[in-house]
Amino acid sequence: MSKVTVFGAGAWGSTMAQVLSDAGNEVLLWGRSESVISEISTAHTNVKYLGSHILPDDIIATTSLDDAFAFSQMYVLAIPAQEIRATLEDWKARFPSDCTIVSTLKGIEIATQMRMTEVIEDVLGAHKIAIITGPNLADELVLRQPAGAVAAATSQVLADQIRELFRTPYYRVYTSTDVMGCELAGAIKSVIALAVGLSIGMGFGENTQAMLITRGLNEVARLCAAHGSDPLSAAGLAGMGDLVASCGSPLSRNRTFGEVIGRTGSMSAARAQMVKTVEGVASSSAVLEIAHRVGIEVPVIEAVADIVSEKLTPEAALQRLMEITTKAENFIR
Amino acid sequence: MSKVTVFGAGAWGSTMAQVLSDAGNEVLLWGRSESVISEISTAHTNVKYLGSHILPDDIIATTSLDDAFAFSQMYVLAIPAQEIRATLEDWKARFPSDCTIVSTLKGIEIATQMRMTEVIEDVLGAHKIAIITGPNLADELVLRQPAGAVAAATSQVLADQIRELFRTPYYRVYTSTDVMGCELAGAIKSVIALAVGLSIGMGFGENTQAMLITRGLNEVARLCAAHGSDPLSAAGLAGMGDLVASCGSPLSRNRTFGEVIGRTGSMSAARAQMVKTVEGVASSSAVLEIAHRVGIEVPVIEAVADIVSEKLTPEAALQRLMEITTKAENFIR
Numbered sequence: 001m002s003k004v005t006v007f008g009a010g011a012w013g014s015t016m017a018q019v020l021s022d023a024g025n026e027v028l029l030w031g032r033s034e035s036v037i038s039e040i041s042t043a044h045t046n047v048k049y050l051g052s053h054i055l056p057d058d059i060i061a062t063t064s065l066d067d068a069f070a071f072s073q074m075y076v077l078a079i080p081a082q083e084i085r086a087t088l089e090d091w092k093a094r095f096p097s098d099c100t101i102v103s104t105l106k107g108i109e110i111a112t113q114m115r116m117t118e119v120i121e122d123v124l125g126a127h128k129i130a131i132i133t134g135p136n137l138a139d140e141l142v143l144r145q146p147a148g149a150v151a152a153a154t155s156q157v158l159a160d161q162i163r164e165l166f167r168t169p170y171y172r173v174y175t176s177t178d179v180m181g182c183e184l185a186g187a188i189k190s191v192i193a194l195a196v197g198l199s200i201g202m203g204f205g206e207n208t209q210a211m212l213i214t215r216g217l218n219e220v221a222r223l224c225a226a227h228g229s230d231p232l233s234a235a236g237l238a239g240m241g242d243l244v245a246s247c248g249s250p251l252s253r254n255r256t257f258g259e260v261i262g263r264t265g266s267m268s269a270a271r272a273q274m275v276k277t278v279e280g281v282a283s284s285s286a287v288l289e290i291a292h293r294v295g296i297e298v299p300v301i302e303a304v305a306d307i308v309s310e311k312l313t314p315e316a317a318l319q320r321l322m323e324i325t326t327k328a329e330n331f332i333r
Numbered sequence: 334m335s336k337v338t339v340f341g342a343g344a345w346g347s348t349m350a351q352v353l354s355d356a357g358n359e360v361l362l363w364g365r366s367e368s369v370i371s372e373i374s375t376a377h378t379n380v381k382y383l384g385s386h387i388l389p390d391d392i393i394a395t396t397s398l399d400d401a402f403a404f405s406q407m408y409v410l411a412i413p414a415q416e417i418r419a420t421l422e423d424w425k426a427r428f429p430s431d432c433t434i435v436s437t438l439k440g441i442e443i444a445t446q447m448r449m450t451e452v453i454e455d456v457l458g459a460h461k462i463a464i465i466t467g468p469n470l471a472d473e474l475v476l477r478q479p480a481g482a483v484a485a486a487t488s489q490v491l492a493d494q495i496r497e498l499f500r501t502p503y504y505r506v507y508t509s510t511d512v513m514g515c516e517l518a519g520a521i522k523s524v525i526a527l528a529v530g531l532s533i534g535m536g537f538g539e540n541t542q543a544m545l546i547t548r549g550l551n552e553v554a555r556l557c558a559a560h561g562s563d564p565l566s567a568a569g570l571a572g573m574g575d576l577v578a579s580c581g582s583p584l585s586r587n588r589t590f591g592e593v594i595g596r597t598g599s600m601s602a603a604r605a606q607m608v609k610t611v612e613g614v615a616s617s618s619a620v621l622e623i624a625h626r627v628g629i630e631v632p633v634i635e636a637v638a639d640i641v642s643e644k645l646t647p648e649a650a651l652q653r654l655m656e657i658t659t660k661a662e663n664f665i666r
Contacts, residue, residue: 134543134544135539135540135543135544135547136540137538137539137540140537140538140539140540140541141540145537145538145540145541146532146537146540146541146544146651146655147540147541147544148540148543148544148547148548150662156661159661163659167659169655169656170655172544172655172659173659174659174660174661174662175659175660175661175662176661176662177661199479204473204478204479205470205473205478205582206468206470206473206577206578206579206581206582207468207469207470207473207474207478207479207480207481207578208473208478208479208480209577209578209581210467210468210481210570210573210574210575210577210578210581211468211479211480211481211505211570211574213573213574213577214468214481214568214569214570214573214574214577215481215570217568217573218568218569221568232568234568235547235550235551235554235565235567235568235573236547236551236662237543237544237547237548237662240543240546240547240550240568240573241543241544241546241547242543244539244542244543244546244547244577245539245540245542245543246539248539248542248543248581249538249539318479322479322502322503322505323502326496326500326505326506326507326508327507327508328489328492328507328508328509328510329483329507329508329509329569329570
């Protein structure tokens with residue numbers, strides 16, 4: 001039994017805290033909001049994010065950073081991707097040098113095109129850093145529905161340790177030493193999910209979606225390979241798995257946003273319907289730049305980038321995509 | 334412009350004939366049913382299989398095998414998988430030695446555990462044999478919705494030729510020289526789609542489906558590798574693509590059959606609701622045997638085989654699946 005601190009008491013942080021508690025750990029959940037934290041402590045609910053769901057009553061909840069950092073040296077981050085740098089800058093002095101940091105965040109920092117673990121290292125310096133990722137929609141995982149995930153760290157020993165920390169009878173955790181590939185796949189999936197939404201909005205069915213998913217993941221694999229990471233991470237739970245779950249969920253913001261553009265042909269109509277950040281919109285041009293930096297072609301990702309920057313209509317983008325010469329279907333080429 | 338004969342005037346054969354006509358070929362469509370063929374010839378419809386859809390009026394339709402074999406030396410087979418051996422035995426003497434045969438069939442011959450091109454060679458001897466496969470639901474492809482496919486032949490020259498034969502602005506055809514991998518992936522996908530249906534019937538959501546799809550394809554990849562074919566075919570349009578389309582379609586017989594078993598826990602309830610052959614039921618034990626022959630573990634496929642043979646309840650099979658020790662997430666291990 002380990003002690004673990006989870007930072008972030010939204011739907012995702014609360015769900016991770018429950019998984020870790022179910023896995024037999026002592027868990028402290030830190031959150032900013034006095035009302036959310038006091039509700040978790042007393043009623044064991046988090047109505048704002050998880051409705052009437054009852055969390056394990058042995059989860060300790062606090063708004064005190066002193067208590068959170070003192071509780072353990074195993075820190076699980078469940079904070080929004082675009083806020084992570086500023087948050088870590090604030091907390092920098094609190095991290096002990098031999099602590100372990102687990103990122104559960106998916107995304108690219110737009111301003112720098114850095115992956116989440118790169119941002120963490122950039123701010124905090126070298127630490128034991130791991131990630132956990134995969135097809136894990138919070139609203140299903142919190143109901144303890146069977147799910148799979150990948151614990152990745154450059155050291156196999158650390159990856160194994162994170163697997164043991166998280167695994168429960170309903171949460172199958174595999175390991176990987178390809179942190180970069182798993183993070184790239186997890187970030188790019190939001191762009192591909194947006195492309196799938198576009199095709200649904202344009203009135204197309206399963207064939208078109210399946211083509212975009214498969215060829216989109218082929219682009220992820222080639223992008224991973226060009227960066228020296230394992231192209232097969234794209235075919236695993238962090239890539240294919242996560243993308244399939246996102247595309248299947250009508251709750252996915254990326255898919256929904258794409259559907260509105262596809263149906264109306266209009267970015268402003270889509271923006272008007274969506275108040276929250278849509279990761280696939282924000283990161284499509286960053287991902288395109290990451291790809292162009294290493295000189296590889298990513299036609300599906302480029303189509304999304306050109307549509308969200310209003311350079312091309314969805315129809316024109318699809319036509320361009322269909323006109324590209326097909327060659328051998330190498331997963332890496 | 335080439336001359337092509339398509340054998341089989343059901344939904345799939347008629348759709349393939351339209352694609353080939355749209356691609357600029359002269360097409361003859363052969364079918365057994367006088368009424369279907371005469372309707373295609375006169376009204377250019379195939380109401381029984383394609384509703385009110387109008388087929389290109391330059392498709393020639395016939396019930397005459399003499400005319401069909403004389404029309405071209407490029408034969409596209411769109412006949413049900415379990416009927417192919419008996420049909421080819423009947424027609425054996427009609428195939429010229431230098432004809433080209435394109436299989437569009439997905440499945441394993443249950444009695445022999447042979448792939449479709451193996452059956453073709455077994456009956457007809459060595460020929461130029463290719464396949465075309467991928468996420469191609471007939472009802473969407475016939476509407477000319479954008480789709481991708483793989484033309485596979487052991488010779489790259491033949492694969493390229495088949496790609497040219499089929500490609501149209503809405504049908505992107507890639508090539509592969511891994512016939513075995515593409516056929517295995519296309520056949521096994523029905524078993525995995527049944528597993529996905531089971532999980533939906535049991536009340537689980539996207540996380541569970543995504544885990545079964547990803548780990549199921551991992552099994553396909555390892556099975557391909559153990560047979561000396563390319564494990565990456567599982568990650569391409571023939572594998573991942575086709576599986577995603579099947580799992581997304583509420584019309585998929587495999588998914589629907591699995592849903593009924595998952596919901597009722599009863600094979601007889603599922604059998605009562607389904608009059609047509611369910612490929613995933615028929616082939617799960619054949620696929621399991623193919624896997625065991627080369628000594629590899631395929632827990633998702635084995636779960637389906639044990640459920641459809643009523644050795645295990647869906648609950649017990651899922652529990653067994655979740656208890657298996659997780660290791661490194663190698664796509665091939």
